[in-house]
Amino acid sequence: MRNTRHWGLTMSDSHDELNFWRKYVFSTDHKTIGIQYGITALVFLFFGFSLMMMMRWQLAYPGQAIPIIGALLGDTFVNRGAMLPEFYNQLGAMHGTIMVFMGIVPLAVGAFGNFVVPLQIGAADMAFPRLNMMSYQAFVIGGVIMLLSFLAPGGAASSGWTSYAPLSDIATSGQTWWLIGMIFLIFSSLLGAINFIVTIIHLRAEGMTFFRLPFFVWSQLVTAFLLLLAFPALQAAAVFQLMDRLAGTSFFLPSGLVVGGEASAAVGGGSPLLWQHLFWFLAHPEVYVLILPGMGIVAEVIAINTRKPLWGYRSMVYSLVFLGFMSFCVWAHHMFLTGMGTTMSTFFQITTMIISIPSVIILSCLVISLWGGSIRFPVPMLFALAFLPMFGIGGLTGLPLGLAVPDVYLHDSYYVIGHFHYVVAPGTIFAMFAGIYHWYPKATGRAMNESLGKLHFWLSFIFMNGIFMPMMFEGMAGVSRRLFNPEVYNTGLGAHGLTVISSWSAWCLALSQLPFIYNFFASMRKKERAEENPWQATTLEWATPTPPPHGNFPSPPVVERGPYEYSVPGAASDFSPQAVKQGV
Amino acid sequence: MKDPQYGWWLPPDVSTNGWVVDQLLAIIHWFMLALFVGWGIFIIYCLLRFRAREGHSAVYEPIKAAFSKWLEVGVAVAEGVVLVALAMPAWAAIKNITAEVPENPVIIRAVAEQFKWLFHYSGKDGVFGAIGSEFISTDSPAGVDPDDEAGYDDFWVYGLHIPVDRPVITRLSSKDVIHSFKIPVMRLTQDAIPGLEIAVWYQATDTGKFQVGCAQLCGLGHYEMKADFVIHSPEGYQAWLDEEHAALGFDDE
Amino acid sequence: MDAAEVKAHVRVYVLVFSALAVLTIVTVAISYIHLPTPSAIAVAMAVALVKAGLVAAFFMHLASERHIIHWVLILCLAFFAFVMFLPLGTNLGIEPLWPLSR
Amino acid sequence: MSAIDLPYQIEPHPVTGVTSGKLGIWLFLASEVMLFGSLFSSYVLLRVGSGMEFWPSGVEAGLNVPIGTFNTMVLIGSSVTMVMSWASLKMNKLGAFKGYFATTIFLGALFLVVKAFEYSDKFSHGVFPWVGWPEAGDPSTFYALYFTLTGLHALHVLLGILPNLWLLVFGVAMWETDRERFTGRIEIAGLYWHFVDLVWIFLFPVLYLL
Ligand code: HEA
Ligand code: HEA
Ligand code: CUA
Numbered sequence A: 001m002r003n004t005r006h007w008g009l010t011m012s013d014s015h016d017e018l019n020f021w022r023k024y025v026f027s028t029d030h031k032t033i034g035i036q037y038g039i040t041a042l043v044f045l046f047f048g049f050s051l052m053m054m055m056r057w058q059l060a061y062p063g064q065a066i067p068i069i070g071a072l073l074g075d076t077f078v079n080r081g082a083m084l085p086e087f088y089n090q091l092g093a094m095h096g097t098i099m100v101f102m103g104i105v106p107l108a109v110g111a112f113g114n115f116v117v118p119l120q121i122g123a124a125d126m127a128f129p130r131l132n133m134m135s136y137q138a139f140v141i142g143g144v145i146m147l148l149s150f151l152a153p154g155g156a157a158s159s160g161w162t163s164y165a166p167l168s169d170i171a172t173s174g175q176t177w178w179l180i181g182m183i184f185l186i187f188s189s190l191l192g193a194i195n196f197i198v199t200i201i202h203l204r205a206e207g208m209t210f211f212r213l214p215f216f217v218w219s220q221l222v223t224a225f226l227l228l229l230a231f232p233a234l235q236a237a238a239v240f241q242l243m244d245r246l247a248g249t250s251f252f253l254p255s256g257l258v259v260g261g262e263a264s265a266a267v268g269g270g271s272p273l274l275w276q277h278l279f280w281f282l283a284h285p286e287v288y289v290l291i292l293p294g295m296g297i298v299a300e301v302i303a304i305n306t307r308k309p310l311w312g313y314r315s316m317v318y319s320l321v322f323l324g325f326m327s328f329c330v331w332a333h334h335m336f337l338t339g340m341g342t343t344m345s346t347f348f349q350i351t352t353m354i355i356s357i358p359s360v361i362i363l364s365c366l367v368i369s370l371w372g373g374s375i376r377f378p379v380p381m382l383f384a385l386a387f388l389p390m391f392g393i394g395g396l397t398g399l400p401l402g403l404a405v406p407d408v409y410l411h412d413s414y415y416v417i418g419h420f421h422y423v424v425a426p427g428t429i430f431a432m433f434a435g436i437y438h439w440y441p442k443a444t445g446r447a448m449n450e451s452l453g454k455l456h457f458w459l460s461f462i463f464m465n466g467i468f469m470p471m472m473f474e475g476m477a478g479v480s481r482r483l484f485n486p487e488v489y490n491t492g493l494g495a496h497g498l499t500v501i502s503s504w505s506a507w508c509l510a511l512s513q514l515p516f517i518y519n520f521f522a523s524m525r526k527k528e529r530a531e532e533n534p535w536q537a538t539t540l541e542w543a544t545p546t547p548p549p550h551g552n553f554p555s556p557p558v559v560e561r562g563p564y565e566y567s568v569p570g571a572a573s574d575f576s577p578q579a580v581k582q583g584v
Numbered sequence B: 001m002k003d004p005q006y007g008w009w010l011p012p013d014v015s016t017n018g019w020v021v022d023q024l025l026a027i028i029h030w031f032m033l034a035l036f037v038g039w040g041i042f043i044i045y046c047l048l049r050f051r052a053r054e055g056h057s058a059v060y061e062p063i064k065a066a067f068s069k070w071l072e073v074g075v076a077v078a079e080g081v082v083l084v085a086l087a088m089p090a091w092a093a094i095k096n097i098t099a100e101v102p103e104n105p106v107i108i109r110a111v112a113e114q115f116k117w118l119f120h121y122s123g124k125d126g127v128f129g130a131i132g133s134e135f136i137s138t139d140s141p142a143g144v145d146p147d148d149e150a151g152y153d154d155f156w157v158y159g160l161h162i163p164v165d166r167p168v169i170t171r172l173s174s175k176d177v178i179h180s181f182k183i184p185v186m187r188l189t190q191d192a193i194p195g196l197e198i199a200v201w202y203q204a205t206d207t208g209k210f211q212v213g214c215a216q217l218c219g220l221g222h223y224e225m226k227a228d229f230v231i232h233s234p235e236g237y238q239a240w241l242d243e244e245h246a247a248l249g250f251d252d253e
Numbered sequence C: 001m002d003a004a005e006v007k008a009h010v011r012v013y014v015l016v017f018s019a020l021a022v023l024t025i026v027t028v029a030i031s032y033i034h035l036p037t038p039s040a041i042a043v044a045m046a047v048a049l050v051k052a053g054l055v056a057a058f059f060m061h062l063a064s065e066r067h068i069i070h071w072v073l074i075l076c077l078a079f080f081a082f083v084m085f086l087p088l089g090t091n092l093g094i095e096p097l098w099p100l101s102r
Numbered sequence D: 001m002s003a004i005d006l007p008y009q010i011e012p013h014p015v016t017g018v019t020s021g022k023l024g025i026w027l028f029l030a031s032e033v034m035l036f037g038s039l040f041s042s043y044v045l046l047r048v049g050s051g052m053e054f055w056p057s058g059v060e061a062g063l064n065v066p067i068g069t070f071n072t073m074v075l076i077g078s079s080v081t082m083v084m085s086w087a088s089l090k091m092n093k094l095g096a097f098k099g100y101f102a103t104t105i106f107l108g109a110l111f112l113v114v115k116a117f118e119y120s121d122k123f124s125h126g127v128f129p130w131v132g133w134p135e136a137g138d139p140s141t142f143y144a145l146y147f148t149l150t151g152l153h154a155l156h157v158l159l160g161i162l163p164n165l166w167l168l169v170f171g172v173a174m175w176e177t178d179r180e181r182f183t184g185r186i187e188i189a190g191l192y193w194h195f196v197d198l199v200w201i202f203l204f205p206v207l208y209l210l
């Protein structure tokens, strides 16, 4: 028995003219909020990339003035146009923070989650629309605080995105802003996570059982649980560090510190490793937050463009849930070199190896799904297909890091940088591009240009590998990460050629984004409307008018079958929508 | 000037333990490569054979349910084997590294600070003076109690000198923030954490001059926190020790 | 839940309140005995667990709550256990070979 | 904007048997469990790491156990009045509800006032978050933890009192228009309040007695 009393009446209201503010800025509609998240996150993403392009100059041509930009920056950042080490460290820390917490998470969860999930499950909106608006606002506030911290005396946070204490405890005031910004971002994610879980559990349309949920929705559900239960640890850590910095406590400061030749005034008694535990308790689940929505998008795109069901849908779901659970007990694989005993390092090696199994199963299922299909190659599919080997490289290089012995050599080298960028950049970012090209017609009613898209794809594909593959070799050659000038070491000198390749690829990658940016804005103004269901997809978001009205579905959909019923033998067309479309 | 020893791949290995690391790196990378190439060929084959075209349509269930169950189980089991085959030898290997230290080691304290490495040698008597952070001063950067006789012949230098073919124990500590003791040619990295003292041991197989680096972000000068790492012949090491000893003002008997 | 049922509940609430008050007195009283630290911790935590259980079960209606809520909490408690015990195990493994200062 | 009327805001979902609001608040509490879990975990780590001999019990460190006990009673009492106010609504007794609910708010405020006195007493004796444990020659993070944990808890109390005040003064109007929704809100406010009480049940012995 289902209560549908509330459905119908909203439609007529939606014609009320809302003023600009309520419609675009203080909207409670999940679609608008999703788009707000998306644009904001893309801008942050590009900003984070720009920071990195300056760093890449310093790495390739250490000590030389940065062209153009160098002349614009203030004395606190550059000396005669050449980057200062303090600026390099700020850029590094802020690049990591911006990309992870203000770029990918808001894009993958805030934007795609918000826009797509209610549509895919056949709901009228998120369960708590006003809470949804508040999460977006908290995200913006946190983001702005982070950006403004560049103006703080001493500049922005400069202790790495990991903010290891005691370094971060004694760092300049930018670190305080980082912590405060972080608390807002955490708060935003917590509110969002609650909203997603309740929405997915409570607001599924009639007939939408758990095993009829599109894989993307599953990935968002698990992601929401990770956010909900992992983020509080960083919140606790941030509170402790704020106390250390502002109230003079010493949670992370051991006794007997001597900083710069002076005995530190701190009471002591704290533990530097406590910060690392709390941070990684969050940050390992966080990396799965970065990848799972991406996997979800890729699964959708692959199913649609192979014209057949995903292979092993159920085992993918089980793997996903298992992966989510396990991600809470592997975090100390980031801490193998803190001197932990053999028993614990064995424990974390084993859990790390175990957690790689569900990833392998999900990836294998996606690959095997190609078998027997009738594969089309629109732009989203190209990005989704490229995701597979790229995530494969990133994931596989996680294995040597997960074993303590090779990690002794590889830890904190460029190999680690290569590993995780393969998962987050050609991995997640490609999945995000796939999602943008895929759902753009849904959000705007216009299709993006295919040729520009293909250009964007091929250039990005080449240069992404051009950036990150050399890093694997640099790491093998023994070059450490976070080095303002790697040439100080003879290992860095020997591998300098790789650095240059990497830098030039990064700048070319930036140029490769121009067709995308143009395409993104120009397509919106196109006269010609896209079809209602351009990909001939089965899932519910394609069963409502485009763009979907306030309240999403003219009448509540009733779901009759699973999400990926393509090429069903005996069916009228090669796709059987989850719900029969009702009159508009 | 570019040193030909360092290129785009692993630097030379002059340690007794390094081969364990190198061998594991090799095994696991071959394994990764095999998996990657295998799946890669499969993908490319699928993309060619199953591309959309006239007269070709998708098959609803190309791989049967029962068969798929088997494949799933197969994947899981294969991964389980990988776990045991790779994780367990690795464990054995790390045990090897931290196992009981052989006879007759050289013991050196390494004290990290922003942004240099200080190496503290116990001198002729082989005993370190009492250590404490309260003793740290410009005269005694290693923090040795000036009243402790055992510390009279202690000396400290800003480069790491060790003899070849003798196990070396390094006791790592830090005065301020976390640093990381990295010697690529020894395949060795270990964090130096304030408030803790962590020991590592290693043994060189060849003489030469290399570098110690810092692998953990420790502030502005992190990138230049390096020190010389000199492996002497046994005689050369003794000569170096005598020289340092003489520099302290002791007249040798 | 109808009014009659609620009335029955009110009695329970009052009982639980008395139990909580008594248990608070008990913990404080025990603390004046000065047990050795480990047993003092064990006793105090046991009493606190009972009290927390009472609050959760009756004031927060967990005893009669739906399973979905129970599952959320069980999941959460598993992770709670991880965050409580794994860092401890990891840190205890770091044994200085020699004491830092004599 | 005409917000969309979503299902399961008032009537429970047929499968889970709870309303969206209730599921939401429990999820929030789960994340709070992890927050306080991390804090307690840090406490244990720091205490064990400091070596037991340097760690004072609350009494040794100069905390006032009778006052702490009194405050515990206050908070437990407020929990009872909270649950009673909800029960009164269920029995359609608006007057009783107002009485109990106001008492809850009063007790919560009383708790904060007592806490403020405890703090200022500590400050006036020169005890601040940054002093560790002043009596001991050796550092411990006892007072740092005491101030941080109780401070964060007090913040939670405050963040409970404010919405409760709003509900008492303005929210009650909803009783006339939408009873079930109002009762639901009180229940949710109650769940949060009991949780805050529950945290104190652990904080009190850990900080004052052990
Ligand atoms: C999205 C992010 C993401 C993902 C998914 C992963 C996935 C994994 N990571 Fe990674 N990791 C990071 C992000 C991520 N990581 C980040 C950001 C850091 C650094 C943080 C910092 O220090 O700043 C890091 C660091 C890091 C370390 C610490 C290294 C160090 O500092 O010394 C370790 C160690 O165990 C590790 C292991 C793993 C493992 C075992 C996986 C496994 O889950 C991977 C499982 C996947 C596979 C095994 C792939 C399967 C492949 C195939 C089946 C082949 C398919 C082939 C084709 C399709 C052609 N990671
Ligand atoms: C999600 C995480 C993420 C992502 C996506 C990236 C993306 C990139 N990262 Fe980064 N990186 C980190 C997370 C990430 N990084 C972290 C955590 C660190 C460690 C920091 C630390 O040491 O503390 C790091 C460190 C790091 C380093 C090491 C620095 C050092 O150790 O000294 C380098 C070096 O080259 C680097 C490079 C790059 C490059 C070239 C990209 C490129 O792939 C970027 C690609 C970006 C785009 C292609 C932008 C696309 C967007 C648009 C085109 C906008 C369009 C806009 C509209 C339409 C409105 N990163
Ligand atoms: Cu010391 Cu980096």
Ligand SMILES: [Cu+2]
Pocket: A283, A284, A287, A330, A331, A333, A334
């Ligand atoms: Cu990890």
